[in-house]
Amino acid sequence: xxxxxxxxxxxGDVRAPAPVLSLDGLGWSIGGATIVEDxxxxxxxxxxxxxxxxNGAGKTxxxxxxxxxxxxxxxxxxLDGTDMTAQPAHxxxxxxxxxxxxxxxxxxxxxxxxxxxxxxxxxxxGSYRLWRRASPYTTEVHGVLxxxxxxxxxxxxxxxxxxxxxxxxxxxxxLVGEPRLMxxxxxxxxxxxxxxxALTELIRTLHRDEGRTVLMVEHHMDVLLGLADxxxxxxxxxxxxxxxxxAVTADPEVQRAYLxxxx
Numbered sequence: 524x525x526x527x528x529x530x531x532x533x534x535g536d537v538r539a540p541a542p543v544l545s546l547d548g549l550g551w552s553i554g555g556a557t558i559v560e561d562x563x564x565x566x567x568x569x570x571x572x573x574x575x576x577x578n579g580a581g582k583t584x585x586x587x588x589x590x591x592x593x594x595x596x597x598x599x600x601x602l603d604g605t606d607m608t609a610q611p612a613h614x615x616x617x618x619x620x621x622x623x624x625x626x627x628x629x630x631x632x633x634x635x636x637x638x639x640x641x642x643x644x645x646x647x648x649g650s651y652r653l654w655r656r657a658s659p660y661t662t663e664v665h666g667v668l669x670x671x672x673x674x675x676x677x678x679x680x681x682x683x684x685x686x687x688x689x690x691x692x693x694x695x696x697x698l699v700g701e702p703r704l705m706x707x708x709x710x711x712x713x714x715x716x717x718x719x720x721a722l723t724e725l726i727r728t729l730h731r732d733e734g735r736t737v738l739m740v741e742h743h744m745d746v747l748l749g750l751a752d753x754x755x756x757x758x759x760x761x762x763x764x765x766x767x768x769x770a771v772t773a774d775p776e777v778q779r780a781y782l783x784x785x786x
Contacts, residue, residue, distance in 0.1 A: 541604060543568050543704055543736050544589070548598035550760075551588055558584045560760045561598070566704070571730050571737045573747045573768075576757035577780065582740045583625065585757070586706050589738070590622045591615040602704075621702025623693045625709045631682035635673055638681060639664045639695050646700040663699065671695040671725060687718030691725060698729070705729070707739040711746060719746065726750060748772075756780065 542565035549562040559581045566572055574582045587593040589600065591612035599608045602618050610618075629638060643660040668674045671691045676684065684692060690710050697705060710726065711719055723746050729735045730750065741747050747754065747768065754771040756764040758780040764771050771777055 541568075542566055542601075543570075543603060544738075545601040545604075546589075546598065547601075549585075549588060549595050549600060550597035551584060551593055552596045558760050559588060559595075562762050563598075564755065564762065564765060566736060566738065569730075569734050569736055571739070571750055571752045572755060573751035573753070574738065574740045574755045574757060575742070575744070575747065575771075576763070580757040581760035582757050583708055584760070586622065586708050586738070586740065590620055590706055616700070616702075619701075619703030620706065621697040621700055621704070622706040623690075623697055623708055623710060625712050627689050627693065627713075629681040629689060629692060632680050634678050634680055635684070635692055635695075636664055636668065636677040638692055639667055639699050642696040643699045660699075667695045667699045670698065672721065685715070685718060686713040687715060687722055690714055690722055694725065694729070703736060705735050705737045707737060707741075709740050709742065711741055711743050719743065723749065744772075 544566040546562050546564050549559065550557065551559040562585060564572075574585070576582055584593065588595050591607075591610060591614070595608060599606055601607060602615070602620070607615060607618065633641075640660050643663055647660070665674065665677070668677055671694055673688065673691055673695060676688060681689065681692060690713075694707075694710075707726070710722065714722055726737070726739070727750055730737050737750075739747070739750070751768055753765060754768050755762060756771060756777050763780055764774055764777050766774075
């Protein structure tokens with residue numbers, strides 16, 4: 524098993540790209556309780572790193588630290604070698620960190636296209652007047668909706684979407700901001716079994732065909748095994764293992780962390 528924080532790069536290989544994201548001893552404690560402890564790892568450009576672990580292991584809390592929603596109480600976080608530990612979420616977003624959440628935060632009465640248009644305006648610093656249909660973002664919005672399979676649902680209110688379509692819309696909102704580093708927190712949550720394959724294929728396309736760097740928390744192991752370059756296992760706020768999916772799922776210590784259940 525590869526030690527947490529190590530990489531598969533060869534010693535002395537100067538061709539290896541610098542990490543997009545580096546965490547060094549990152550931690551968060553509140554009220555005397557340690558939620559995330561001593562997380563050290565790096566993420567390379569174009570890598571897909573998936574996080575697994577029991578409920579309460581600290582996975583979402585770690586995403587909050589990376590995206591800037593929570594300020595760490597220990598350690599450092601760097602983007603492209605620049606220390607961003609103290610920078611707020613909006614600064615990190617401008618530097619290319621994009622995030623989705625476990626629970627949808629869509630406006631039920633707003634159309635699919637207007638969700639993406641609003642996100643484009645926010646990302647580009649444009650006007651928020653949604654009634655201006657001749658928006659300079661029309662082509663961009665249409666392109667993102669086509670990429671995510673929602674082109675035919677552009678004028679449908681978000682309330683009428685299925686769970687799978689809502690997850691696609693969240694990805695569309697994220698993509699219009701052109702993030703370099705995508706944090707996906709349980710994108711399959713609430714999605715029907717019938718919709719999981721299409722959503723999985725969309726995420727695969729964003730990673731492999733568009734070269735997006737992806738960090739993803741997910742409980743569907745069958746989904747992760749077909750997507751991830753590496754798996755990071757969290758348990759009690761700590762990084763228990765970090766290696767290829769094959770090595771991680773065969774590790775006895777990881778099995779014990781899941782109460783003896785096979786992964």
